[in-house]
Amino acid sequence: MRSEEEARRAIDQYSDMVRRLCMIHLKNYADTEDIFQTVFLKYVLSSASFESPEHEKAWFIRVTINACKDLLKSFFRKNTVPLDQILEQPAPLKDRHREVLEAVLSLPAKYKDVVYLHYYEGYTAPEIGHILGKNVNTIYTLLNRARQILKETLGGDTGE
Amino acid sequence: MNDALKEAFGQIRAEQALKEDTLSYLYKQTNGYQRARAAVPYYRPLLSLAACLLLVVCLGLWRAWFTPVSVISIDINPSLELELNRFDRVISVEGYNEDGQTLADSLSVQFLNYQDALEEILSSDTVADCLARQELLSIAVVDDDTQRQEALLAGVQACTAGHGQAHCYAADGAELEDAHHAGLSYGKYQAYLELLALDPEITPQQVQTMTMREIRQLIADLSASDSGIQEENIETSQQGSGPLEQGNSPGSGHHYGQGGGHHYGRSAE
Numbered sequence: 304m305r306s307e308e309e310a311r312r313a314i315d316q317y318s319d320m321v322r323r324l325c326m327i328h329l330k331n332y333a334d335t336e337d338i339f340q341t342v343f344l345k346y347v348l349s350s351a352s353f354e355s356p357e358h359e360k361a362w363f364i365r366v367t368i369n370a371c372k373d374l375l376k377s378f379f380r381k382n383t384v385p386l387d388q389i390l391e392q393p394a395p396l397k398d399r400h401r402e403v404l405e406a407v408l409s410l411p412a413k414y415k416d417v418v419y420l421h422y423y424e425g426y427t428a429p430e431i432g433h434i435l436g437k438n439v440n441t442i443y444t445l446l447n448r449a450r451q452i453l454k455e456t457l458g459g460d461t462g463e
Numbered sequence: 464m465n466d467a468l469k470e471a472f473g474q475i476r477a478e479q480a481l482k483e484d485t486l487s488y489l490y491k492q493t494n495g496y497q498r499a500r501a502a503v504p505y506y507r508p509l510l511s512l513a514a515c516l517l518l519v520v521c522l523g524l525w526r527a528w529f530t531p532v533s534v535i536s537i538d539i540n541p542s543l544e545l546e547l548n549r550f551d552r553v554i555s556v557e558g559y560n561e562d563g564q565t566l567a568d569s570l571s572v573q574f575l576n577y578q579d580a581l582e583e584i585l586s587s588d589t590v591a592d593c594l595a596r597q598e599l600l601s602i603a604v605v606d607d608d609t610q611r612q613e614a615l616l617a618g619v620q621a622c623t624a625g626h627g628q629a630h631c632y633a634a635d636g637a638e639l640e641d642a643h644h645a646g647l648s649y650g651k652y653q654a655y656l657e658l659l660a661l662d663p664e665i666t667p668q669q670v671q672t673m674t675m676r677e678i679r680q681l682i683a684d685l686s687a688s689d690s691g692i693q694e695e696n697i698e699t700s701q702q703g704s705g706p707l708e709q710g711n712s713p714g715s716g717h718h719y720g721q722g723g724g725h726h727y728g729r730s731a732e
Contacts (some may be wrong), residue, residue: 307496310489318477318485326475339477339485340492347489347496403471422468453464 305347313346317363323423324364327408327415328371341370361434364424368416368435406456414449417442529554533606533615534639535577536649537584539593540674541566544648545580551615553580559648560671562589577615581622599675600629603650605636647671654678661685 321342325335345366353359407418416435420426428446432439490496531546531554541562546555553572558564566589572580581602584590594600602619606612612633623629634649642652645667655670658678662685670678 304493304496307490310496311486314482314485318482319475322477322481323472323475336481336484339481340488343485344489344492347493397474399467400471400474403467404475407468407471418468419472422465423472450464453468457464457467 305349310343310347313363314343317360320360320424321363321367323419324367324416325371326404327419328368328375328412334374337374338367338370342367345370364420364434403457406453409456410449410452414445414452417445418449418453421446528552531555532608533604533611534636534649535581535615535619536601536603536605536651537581538601538603538648538650538654538675539590539598541589541593542648542651542671543567543584545572545577547577547615551577551618553577556580559646559651563648566590578618578622581619585622585626593674594626594628597628597676599679600626601650601654601675602629602631603653604631604633605639605649606633607635651675651678654682657682658685 318339321339322335325338329335329338342363346363351362353362407415410418417431420431420434421428426434428442429439431437432442435442528548528550530548532549533547533551535545535547537543537545540560542559543563543566544557544559545553546557548554552574553576554574556567556570556572558567566584566587569589570580570583570587572583575583585594585600590600600623602623604612604615604619606615612635616631616633620631623631634653638652638656639649642649645652645655647655647667647670651670652667654675655665655667655678658665658670658681661682673681
């Protein structure tokens, strides 16, 4: 079992990333709390040793995504809430940020992870394929389609 | 689009309350980060100890079950031995001549109580035929423990009651190995030793194929000729029930009770 110091460091380092992944997948704050508890407890109880910080980060991404998917499989969790509630933040979001995030959240589930990992975390398609355990070509396809949908949704002002 | 997405995602942060709640949850769930150590001392050593004890008990029972402590030697013409464990169950059946081996192969007395096994053997066609021909049945209970000897002997005597002429006796296992080394069952080996004292030329191989009646008769004849009681021998042979197949004197009289205090004719008791 890991120490309290290790737990604090992991929460400081990865809580924002876990929070963003939760926002992509989950519908409310209570579910996000559940995922936080699940992911960090798993980390504290895990005896896995990481070869590098990148390895540890990839572990958190994988565990968080899997925990979100497990939670969503539950019948009682399949409720929907307005996007406003999902995007609730201590500091109000600016309109342009809200618009972009709403576009991402409107994407089919299979595109959300790759969009986040590529556009925010800066992972390449092979790296995403490795983390998510998917074929690289599948990742390229998902990224291309997601990009097209986002372009259509957000119009010309976000052209890459 | 890259920058817009990056900028938008960057606005999402974990709330301070969420971090603190998670830390509190972790502290509680791990019992102050001591969970693994706190849980171990109570039951893990006990579980290991219980598993070891269970293993020892199982091995002990297995060993006790499959270790022979007594032998019942059954000789009529088929010669066979039953090995019993300390629970009086038959753990092996060994034939000591051709008839004995055939009989042993035809029986299914493994793990039966010795009395049930004996009943099955006595009621088998081979033994029943022998008894019908007034052959002599010799049953030796071999055990080093006197108490067990007595108990087993009583059980054997109860089984043989009403099965013709049967001689049941108990002995310790001192000569059991010698008997097996000679290729004879214990009961037949004892008879062979008696015969050997009277006829040094006799071999275990010759005795192996003889019925107990033939051996006893030969002993009786040789004893009679040795002691010069020829008249008695002649008289006895006239009362006998059949000719000798092997022997060096005529007649087939019954001289039970000779040879080391053996008592034949239990069925008449």
